[in-house]
Amino acid sequence: MKMIKMLATMLVMVLLFLGGVLFGIDQASEGVTEIRGYSTDSLKEAVQTDKNKQDNYQIEVMGQEFEQVSVEDKEEKFQEIDDSHMTQKIAGTLEQSVKWVYNGLIQSAHELVKSFF
Known part of the structure; x- marks a missing residue:
């Protein structure tokens, strides 16, 4: 009996959820229609093209x-x-060269200190 009551409750909750989703989608559709400024369902009127004399x-x-x-233009x-x-490429190349020199100096200092200890 408790199982049937729980299933019925879950079914009602799912139906309410899906009803809320459908209601929300409908409200969003009406909001988009208000933003567009007209209430037609086709988008043919949304795009208008004209060719002038020039x-x-x-x-x-x-x-x-x-x-x-x-x-x-x-x-x-x-x-x-x-x-x-191009400026960004030059800056990137400069960055890589500075890193290379710095890493070389650090590695040289490391090897020098390593030889003493």
Whole structure:
């Protein structure tokens, strides 16, 4: 009898848990709909593209506009990032050489002290 009562209690607890999960998912879905600003279920309206007379694309994703950037601008940004990467490579190489020299000095001092004792 106690076993049946415990199983019934566990079943009710599992059902309440799963009901709570489903309710939470529904509430999250409604929150996302409010954040988007419209209540459609399809995402086709979330992305809008237009082409103007200057052959530039105007893209709007969920209300945020993106502008078309030329390849030259992208190359300049890449060059800046690549230059900073080169600086990091040089710093890393310098770090490794300083470590090598320091380890060599410590090892030499160790061998020198070891020969006396």
